[in-house]
Amino acid sequence: MPGAEAPDLITLGRRIRHARTSRGLTLDALSERVGSAPSLLSLVENGRREPRLSLLRAIAEALDVPLADLLAAEPPSRRAELEIALERAQRGPLFAALGLPAIKPSQKLPVPVLEQLVGLHAEIARREEEAIATPEEARRANTELRLERQARDNHLPQIEAIAEDMTRRAGYTGGALMHRTVARMAEALGLTILHVDDLPRSARSVTDWRNGRIYLPPASIPGGHGLRSLALQAIAHRVLGHERPRSYAEFLRQRVEITYFAAACLIPQSFAVDFLSQRKREKDLAVEDFRDAFGVTHEAAAMRLTNLATVHLGIPLHFLRVGDDGALFRGYANDGLPLPMDVTGAIEGQLVCKWWAGREAFARRDRATESYQYTDTPAGTFWDSVQTGAAADGRQFSVTVGVPYAHAKWFRGRDTQVRRKSTCPDPACCQRPPVDLAARWEGVSWPSARMHQQILAALPRGVFPGVDDTEVYSFLERHAPDHPTT
Structure with missing residues (x-):
C-alpha cells in the first residue's frame, strides 16, 4: 500500500465495491478479470483484508478506474459514507459490549435507516466520551x-x-x-x-x-x-x-x-531543593519561609513540600487541608499518619479528629502565623505546623504539614509545648458525646441537619x-x- 495518504481498509473496500457495482459487475465477473478468488475480493470489499498493490492495480485496470481514485481517502458516495460509519461502529468495543447482532449494510438497507443507525451509534459514542461519573x-x-x-x-x-x-x-x-x-x-x-x-x-x-x-x-x-x-x-x-x-x-x-x-x-526543583537543604542543615525548615521565598500561597508551598521532602531530604510527611467543619478536603501521607477514610478508602469529606492540629487551630485567637502542636496517636507521635486561611466563599480552612516525632528536629516550632492525645478511630476519642450530656439530651432533641446538596x-x-x-x-x-x- 503506498504512503501515508492511503485510505483505511473499509473506505478502500467501499470504493472498490462502488466502482464494481456501478459497472454492473458481480464478484465472480471481477474475479475472472483479475485472477483472484471471489472470497478474497469479498474480504477486500468488506475491509477485512489488505490487498497487495499488484491486486489493486489489476482491479483498477479491470474496472477502468485510476488507481488514485481507489486510494482516495473520502467515501465515493453518501451511502458509502454511511455504510463505512456503520461498519466501523459495529467493529468497536462499545457495540461489542451491547451484545447485539450486527446489521450488514447491504444495498437492501434504505438510506434513511442507515442514517438513523449511524446517528444512534454516534450518540452512544458521544455519551460514553462525556466521562460521566457518579x-x-x-x-x-x-x-x-x-x-x-x-x-x-x-x-x-x-x-x-x-x-x-x-x-x-x-x-x-x-x-x-x-x-x-x-x-x-x-x-x-x-x-x-x-x-x-x-x-x-x-x-x-x-x-x-x-x-x-x-x-x-x-x-x-x-x-x-x-x-x-x-x-x-x-x-x-x-x-x-x-x-x-x-x-x-x-x-x-x-x-x-x-x-x-x-x-x-x-517552585523549580533545583532552586527549591537548595533552599530546603540549607534550611534543614540549619534545623530551621518552615513552610512560611518556603512560601515567601517563591511568592506562592501557603497551601501551594505546603503541597510542594510533599513533592520534594521525602525524595530529596529523606523526610516522610503528611499534608491536610481541613474545613472549619472538620471535614478533610485534601490529604496526603507517606509517614504513617492514619488518615480517616470510608470503606472504599476515600478520605475526602471524612471528619478528622477534633484533637488534631488541623482542627485545634480554629480555636486560636492569633491566626496570623503558623501554630505548632504534637499529637499522640495509636500510630505514634506526630508534630504539625498549621496555618489557617479563608476561601473565596469566606469559609475558613486550615493547611497542615506534619512529620513523625523523629523528624520534628528539622523544623522551626519543634519546641512547642502544645500536646494533644488522639485515639481515633476509636469513637470514644471525640465522636461520642460525654456520658452525662448524652443521658440528659438523647431522645429529647431533634436537630435539623445542614444538608450538603452535592452528596446527592x-x-x-x-x-x-x-x-x-x-x-x-x-x-x-x-x-x-x-x-x-x-
Whole structure:
C-alpha cells in the first residue's frame, strides 16, 4: 500500500465495491478479470483484508478506474459514507459490549435507516466520551490516584525535568516566577496569554489551540499567583501531550499532572531543593519561609513540600487541608499518619479528629502565623505546623504539614509545648458525646441537619466535567480573530 495518504481498509473496500457495482459487475465477473478468488475480493470489499498493490492495480485496470481514485481517502458516495460509519461502529468495543447482532449494510438497507443507525451509534459514542461519573466512581478514582502518589512519594521526575527546562529557557534565575516569564513560556509554544472579563462561569481558563490563545480572568483580580498557576496549567496540557479525557479517572489524572507541572514551574526543583537543604542543615525548615521565598500561597508551598521532602531530604510527611467543619478536603501521607477514610478508602469529606492540629487551630485567637502542636496517636507521635486561611466563599480552612516525632528536629516550632492525645478511630476519642450530656439530651432533641446538596448529585457531565460546552464554544467564537466584532 503506498504512503501515508492511503485510505483505511473499509473506505478502500467501499470504493472498490462502488466502482464494481456501478459497472454492473458481480464478484465472480471481477474475479475472472483479475485472477483472484471471489472470497478474497469479498474480504477486500468488506475491509477485512489488505490487498497487495499488484491486486489493486489489476482491479483498477479491470474496472477502468485510476488507481488514485481507489486510494482516495473520502467515501465515493453518501451511502458509502454511511455504510463505512456503520461498519466501523459495529467493529468497536462499545457495540461489542451491547451484545447485539450486527446489521450488514447491504444495498437492501434504505438510506434513511442507515442514517438513523449511524446517528444512534454516534450518540452512544458521544455519551460514553462525556466521562460521566457518579460520586462513588470519582471517589474510587481519586483514592487510586492518592495511593499511587503515596507509593512514589508524590514525586514525578519526568514532569520535574520538563518544568525545570522550560523555566530556565524562559529566563528564570530564582525567586518568584514572574508573569512575564510565564508569558515567555507560553510564547515558546506559540501561545499568547489574554486576560478577559467574560470567561464562561464554568471554566477557570479557556485555551484556543486553533488561534494560539490562552484566555484568563483579568490580571487585576486578587492573588496574582493564581493567574500564573492557571496559565501554567493550560500550558501543561500541550507540554504533557494530553488528549481529550475518555473517563473521569483520566480527567482526574490530567488535573493532577497539570497541577504538579504548575507547582514545579512556580517552585523549580533545583532552586527549591537548595533552599530546603540549607534550611534543614540549619534545623530551621518552615513552610512560611518556603512560601515567601517563591511568592506562592501557603497551601501551594505546603503541597510542594510533599513533592520534594521525602525524595530529596529523606523526610516522610503528611499534608491536610481541613474545613472549619472538620471535614478533610485534601490529604496526603507517606509517614504513617492514619488518615480517616470510608470503606472504599476515600478520605475526602471524612471528619478528622477534633484533637488534631488541623482542627485545634480554629480555636486560636492569633491566626496570623503558623501554630505548632504534637499529637499522640495509636500510630505514634506526630508534630504539625498549621496555618489557617479563608476561601473565596469566606469559609475558613486550615493547611497542615506534619512529620513523625523523629523528624520534628528539622523544623522551626519543634519546641512547642502544645500536646494533644488522639485515639481515633476509636469513637470514644471525640465522636461520642460525654456520658452525662448524652443521658440528659438523647431522645429529647431533634436537630435539623445542614444538608450538603452535592452528596446527592452525580458529577457534572461533559468531556471536561462541570464545563458548559455551549458557553465555552460561544466564548471562543466571540473572541476568535476572524469574528466580525473582534
